[in-house]
Amino acid sequence: MDFDAHRLSFGSVAEHYDRVRPTYPRAALEWVLGTQPRRVLDLGAGTGLLSRAVMTLGHEVVAVEPDPGMRARFDAVTPGVTALAGSAEEIPLPDASVDVVVVGQAYHWFNPDRSHPEIARVLKPGGVFAPMWNTRDLDREWTIKLDDILRNPVESGAAEDFGPLFTPIETALFKHSVPQTPDGLCELVKSRSYFIVSPPERQEEILQKVRDLTAELGETFDMPYTTEVMRALKR
Numbered sequence: 001m002d003f004d005a006h007r008l009s010f011g012s013v014a015e016h017y018d019r020v021r022p023t024y025p026r027a028a029l030e031w032v033l034g035t036q037p038r039r040v041l042d043l044g045a046g047t048g049l050l051s052r053a054v055m056t057l058g059h060e061v062v063a064v065e066p067d068p069g070m071r072a073r074f075d076a077v078t079p080g081v082t083a084l085a086g087s088a089e090e091i092p093l094p095d096a097s098v099d100v101v102v103v104g105q106a107y108h109w110f111n112p113d114r115s116h117p118e119i120a121r122v123l124k125p126g127g128v129f130a131p132m133w134n135t136r137d138l139d140r141e142w143t144i145k146l147d148d149i150l151r152n153p154v155e156s157g158a159a160e161d162f163g164p165l166f167t168p169i170e171t172a173l174f175k176h177s178v179p180q181t182p183d184g185l186c187e188l189v190k191s192r193s194y195f196i197v198s199p200p201e202r203q204e205e206i207l208q209k210v211r212d213l214t215a216e217l218g219e220t221f222d223m224p225y226t227t228e229v230m231r232a233l234k235r
Helices: 003-007 010-020 026-033 049-056 068-077 112-122 141-150 182-189 200-214
Strands: 039-043 060-065 098-104 123-136 170-180 221-233
Touching: 010 068, 010 182, 026 049, 026 098, 026 123, 026 170, 026 221, 039 049, 049 060, 049 098, 060 068, 098 112, 112 123, 123 141, 141 200, 170 182, 182 200
Parallel strands: 039 060, 039 098, 098 123
Antiparallel strands: 123 221, 170 221
16 A cells, blocks of 8 residues: 555645545534643644634644645635644644643554654643544444454554653544435545546446445434544653
């Protein structure tokens, strides 16, 4: 697998990505951020889905994103914030300048040996580092079948620890769902890195399997998610 081809594949479909991907539940964000206003870095911010959710809770957001196509979409749809060019390995912020670093659907693209010290550098002492993912909830027969069709080895970003600069990881799970349609699910699949970089014949094979699966689900159905959040403090 060409890791960089996957990691930087989303800019070509940034508008589509922003339109079809789910946002993050309030309870998950409050577990990370608390209720007092914080200065939050959204690292690997993409099109701003997580940034905008954080902003609605009254926090100040700074965003860093390596892909120029994603940054352009971020700037177009995230009022009051301009995404900075940078990466988890080279964060363009001063030392101890943010209270929290959040990461939505992107931690598995980071180089841990380089990114963990950088994240610790920009965090204030006692600051929070919290990667999170919306994952398919596998409590239904059809979502298990969907997972078999769509499973991608780079999607999982679970870590045992963030290194000696951070406290041990705490993990919490938050269930939620999004109304979906068969066509909408196909559009969601098109936003995945492994789909974007696949040849046309493989793309059509994947979509046909999804169409066959959803044929029995009706015109509308709930797409269940579990938001998995990892949280640790800078020592």
